[in-house]
Amino acid sequence: MRVEFLVEADSELILAADRYDAENPGVGIDFISEVRHAVELILDNNRIGRIIRVGRVEILHEFVLDRFPYSIVYRILANRIVIVAVSHQHRRAGYWRPRVEEPEADYGIPLAA
Secondary structure, eight states: OEEEEOHHHHHHHHHHHHHHHHHSTTHHHHHHHHHHHHHHHHHHSTTOSEEEEETTTEEEEEEEOSSSSEEEEEEEOSSEEEEEEEEETTSOTTTTHHHHHSTTOOOOEEOOO
């Protein structure tokens, strides 16, 4: 199974890392490392996160990071896991829902090795 980030989720990851680095150099790298570790855990057990229902049939999962106030919201597809959002826990709840409701969501940014 492989992991892909929606374009918006990738942007959220980079922006958050940049903000952390601006406040305290090096913390952005720590943030990215924690997200990578979370993604590895998700790959090992893709149902590790709590279930989130969107609409009648769409099921997503949310994995909460340990060190940072962020969650990884993801969906499980047949041959891949798609990261829908790297969501700050104090941001407007469910702001990312339109990303999964759109039929032509932009999947395709693979997790960099």
